[in-house]
Amino acid sequence: QVQLVESGGGVVQPGGSLRLSCAASGFTFRNYGMHWARQAPGKGLEWVAVISYDGSNKFYADSVEGRFTISRDNSKNTLYLQMNSLRPEDTAVYYCAKGTDFSLDSWGQGTLVTVSS
Amino acid sequence: QSALTQPASVSGSPGQSITISCTGTSSDVGSYNLVSWYQQYPGKVPKLMIYEVSKGPSGVSNRFSGSKSGNTASLTISGLQAEDEADYYCCSYAAGSTYVFGTGTKVTVL
Numbered sequence: 001q002v003q004l005v006e007s008g009g010g011v012v013q014p015g016g017s018l019r020l021s022c023a024a025s026g027f028t029f030r031n032y033g034m035h036w037a038r039q040a041p042g043k044g045l046e047w048v049a050v051i052s053y054d055g056s057n058k059f060y061a062d063s064v065e066g067r068f069t070i071s072r073d074n075s076k077n078t079l080y081l082q083m084n085s086l087r088p089e090d091t092a093v094y095y096c097a098k099g100t101d102f103s104l105d106s107w108g109q110g111t112l113v114t115v116s117s
Numbered sequence: 118q119s120a121l122t123q124p125a126s127v128s129g130s131p132g133q134s135i136t137i138s139c140t141g142t143s144s145d146v147g148s149y150n151l152v153s154w155y156q157q158y159p160g161k162v163p164k165l166m167i168y169e170v171s172k173g174p175s176g177v178s179n180r181f182s183g184s185k186s187g188n189t190a191s192l193t194i195s196g197l198q199a200e201d202e203a204d205y206y207c208c209s210y211a212a213g214s215t216y217v218f219g220t221g222t223k224v225t226v227l
Binding site: 035037059060062103104 | 118120149151153155157162163164165168169172174204206208210213214215216217218219220221
């Protein structure tokens with residue numbers, strides 16, 4: 001079965017950087033686009049970014065464009081999210097999700113990122 | 118990329134049907150038949166319930182159905198059950214190859 005395991009979350013100061021990872025198993029990773037989404041404490045879901053199956057196309061939410069970079073290593077079945085210039089409003093649980101038919105059909109358990117001084 | 122608009126809460130009695138609306142614009146819901154719906158219990162991971170407006174993934178109850186008219190998509194839960202009490206989010210593919218989620222709706226079973 002599909003398994004997605006995020007890691008790399010933690011506490012970081014405003015302006016700092018963090019890299020999240022998502023280890024995938026149970027499916028042919030290189031065949032699927034992958035997403036990052038987030039959920040601030042007590043708030044709704046927010047889509048963050050998507051990357052195509054081969055990494056050639058990447059798209060971002062306006063709120064993170066220019067600060068976050070999505071990437072993948074198909075040889076390691078791993079998805080990444082490099083987050084720079086972090087702001088307090090970036091505080092959230094970050095989920096990676098497998099993309100199928102323009103939906104997010106399987107989700108990881110999430111990793112918490114807290115941006116605070 | 119403004120969030121799609123959903124009612125904050127919807128409630129119904131067991132056995133009833135309820136409908137959750139999801140209103141977007143001509144740049145997202147109105148232009149693409151690519152709306153999906155997610156169920157999320159408190160503290161849990163979202164689960165895909167509907168994709169491409171009205172298609173149900175394998176294993177999801179057929180009590181959940183989706184539709185769309187113009188800039189508004191809808192999720193209907195028929196034969197409401199206590200286990201349906203959760204938060205529900207719509208999501209649409211949008212211009213620029215991006216995605217946008219709805220504001221979320223809390224469903225309460227009376």
